[in-house]
Amino acid sequence: MHILPRATTVKGPADQFTADVHYDVLSAGEPPSRVRVNIVRFAPAAHTAWHRHANGQTLHVTEGLGLVQSRGGEVLEIRPGDTIYTPPGEWHWHGAAPGHFMSHMAIWEALSEGQEGPETEWGLHVTNEEYGSGH
Structure with a gap:
């Protein structure tokens, strides 16, 4: 057992995220994991922009108020x-609600x-109409 080095916080790229999103990598899947x-x-x-994962994705909300859509x-x-499971190949987006961090x-x-294929496939940005449809 060992303590892993702390990862540097990364700003989410503009082609994958709208506005300010930052992330820390906790596990990068070092083989055999x-x-x-x-x-x-x-x-x-x-x-996020619309995206899908070849092997699905699980999200667990730790703070704030957010939105998610398939x-x-x-x-x-x-x-x-809340824990959200998105099955393999399902297009979806997720992020913070207006006026709230998440x-x-x-x-x-x-x-x-x-x-075969990409681990995560990124699509178009969520439109204002799509994002606002939950309010």
Whole structure:
């Protein structure tokens, strides 16, 4: 057992996030493990672009008030203690509600040996209409 070095907080890239989003990598899936874990912090109204994960994703909200939506579904409000599972290949977005910060733990798996395609596929930014449909 050993204590891992602390990762530097990274600002989320503008092609994947709207507004100010920062994250810390807790687990990068060092082989043989494939698990990846980030702590993600969203400023009020900041959110991801549409994206999907080859092996699904689990989010666990740790603080604040947020929003999440699967393509074609309704915008759902998420709060501390909520755990959200998105199945493999499902397009979705998540982020902070207007006027609120939100933080969550994001958990997903890297591709398995021989698995094809991107681990995470990023799409278009969420439109103002899509984001605002939950309010």
